[in-house]
Amino acid sequence: MGFLDFFGPARAFVAGGNRLSANVTCPVGSTGNYPLAPANLLAHFAKRVTVPFMDELPSVIVKYLDSYNNMEAPSLLACFTDDAAFEHVSGGATVRIVGKQALGEMARQGVEMFESRRQTVQRAIVSGDAIAIEIGFAAIVRTDLPNGWKKGQTVALRGASFFRLRDGKITELVDIS
Numbered sequence: 001m002g003f004l005d006f007f008g009p010a011r012a013f014v015a016g017g018n019r020l021s022a023n024v025t026c027p028v029g030s031t032g033n034y035p036l037a038p039a040n041l042l043a044h045f046a047k048r049v050t051v052p053f054m055d056e057l058p059s060v061i062v063k064y065l066d067s068y069n070n071m072e073a074p075s076l077l078a079c080f081t082d083d084a085a086f087e088h089v090s091g092g093a094t095v096r097i098v099g100k101q102a103l104g105e106m107a108r109q110g111v112e113m114f115e116s117r118r119q120t121v122q123r124a125i126v127s128g129d130a131i132a133i134e135i136g137f138a139a140i141v142r143t144d145l146p147n148g149w150k151k152g153q154t155v156a157l158r159g160a161s162f163f164r165l166r167d168g169k170i171t172e173l174v175d176i177s
Contacts, residue, residue, distance in 0.1 A: 073107040115140040131163040
């Protein structure tokens with residue numbers, strides 16, 4: 001299964017709403033109609049290589065998660081290629097950013113939004129330069145945000161992140177929550 005096989009169901013999920021029935025290629029090579037949602041998207045691919053420990057993830061992914069959790073924007077940015085693309089999908093809305101400069105601005109804004117934040121890997125799949133991770137996210141909001149989150153509010157979400165690597169760096173990242 002290649003990287004685009006991970007992205008196909010994810011993009012179809014976004015277009016389809018809260019649940020999806022999609023004709024997708026299964027890890028064992030058959031095709032079928034499977035209901036998918038962000039929290040169980042990776043379970044669908046669980047017969048692929050499941051990574052139980054952080055030390056089995058590519059080092060750039062571990063560095064990205066550590067930098068994200070420690071709110072270190074420069075270190076986080078160093079994980080990406082110059083032409084990297086980032087896409088965030090939540091509640092039917094999609095934000096796409098391309099290029100390291102735009103990613104840097106987004107990373108700095110993210111640091112300003114939260115007192116603390118943490119992404120925790122629930123499960124992961126590594127297939128060559130494609131990595132899919134089910135994420136648990138928890139944060140404390142620093143300031144009132146346009147989405148309705150209030151200062152001091154604790155936020156907890158589950159989602160999935162899909163990475164593609166090139167030359168040891170992240171060239172594409174899609175987050176779904």
